[in-house]
Amino acid sequence: xxxxxxxxxMDCAEGRAANLPCNHSTISGNEYVYWYRQIHSxxxxxxxxxxxxxxxxxxxxxxxxxxxxxxxxxxPHATLRDTAVYYCIVGRPASNTGKLIFGxxxxxxxxx
Amino acid sequence: SAVISQKPSRDICQRGxxxxxxxxxxxxxxxxxxxxxxxxxxxxxxxxxxxGSEATYESGFVIDKFPISRPNLxxxxxxVSNMSPEDSSIYLCxxxxxxxxxxxxxxxxxxx
Numbered sequence: 001x002x003x004x005x006x007x008x009x010m011d012c013a014e015g016r017a018a019n020l021p022c023n024h025s026t027i028s029g030n031e032y033v034y035w036y037r038q039i040h041s042x043x044x045x046x047x048x049x050x051x052x053x054x055x056x057x058x059x060x061x062x063x064x065x066x067x068x069x070x071x072x073x074x075x076p077h078a079t080l081r082d083t084a085v086y087y088c089i090v091g092r093p094a095s096n097t098g099k100l101i102f103g104x105x106x107x108x109x110x111x112x
Numbered sequence: 113s114a115v116i117s118q119k120p121s122r123d124i125c126q127r128g129x130x131x132x133x134x135x136x137x138x139x140x141x142x143x144x145x146x147x148x149x150x151x152x153x154x155x156x157x158x159x160x161x162x163x164g165s166e167a168t169y170e171s172g173f174v175i176d177k178f179p180i181s182r183p184n185l186x187x188x189x190x191x192v193s194n195m196s197p198e199d200s201s202i203y204l205c206x207x208x209x210x211x212x213x214x215x216x217x218x219x220x221x222x223x224x
Contacts, residue, residue: 043204043215093211100213102155
């Protein structure tokens with residue numbers, strides 16, 4: 001079973017920040033939080049990952065609570081191209097024989 | 113990052129036949145994974161493909177139905193054997209970077 005809980009869908013206005021929440025209350029100490037997204041008819045795309053500190057890259061920011069039981073993915077200025085299913089996943093790094101278990105994700109609809 | 117290609121991109125097959133899907137990575141990777149995505153659903157992990165050893169299958173997937181080869185650090189194949197209409201899905205491979213996975217575009221399989 002997936003170890004994360006996400007809202008099934010969210011809307012966001014184009015140009016505004018999209019904040020996607022994720023609960024992972026059973027996360028263990030050596031598990032990371034990963035975010036992927038899947039645009040229609042494409043393979044999933046890696047976005048960002050983190051262990052306990054907040055992280056930022058060119059695509060998004062990841063905010064992890066101090067107790068690590070939840071996190072938020074922030075797309076600072078959403079565009080129509082950001083419309084996708086966003087998956088929050090917890091797991092060990094792939095190089096450490098970790099595997100990713102996908103839940104149902106959040107379908108983000110960015111509207112003009 | 114890694115670039116993943118898959119062949120074929122799509123196929124229509126008859127019931128009872130087998131199809132082999134190829135996955136090529138543009139760099140050497142330790143871990144490769146195979147997923148299935150049924151229509152309108154999330155991704156389900158089929159197996160982990162390790163170079164030099166037998167694949168590790170997830171619950172509900174067996175080697176006789178989904179034999180996997182991993183002859184080197186850049187290539188893997190998944191065979192869908194004795195196909196039925198229930199095998200109609202998108203099959204995706206991924207390769208593990210140090211902390212993330214990169215996905216191929218998928219193979220869309222239709223079984224008639």
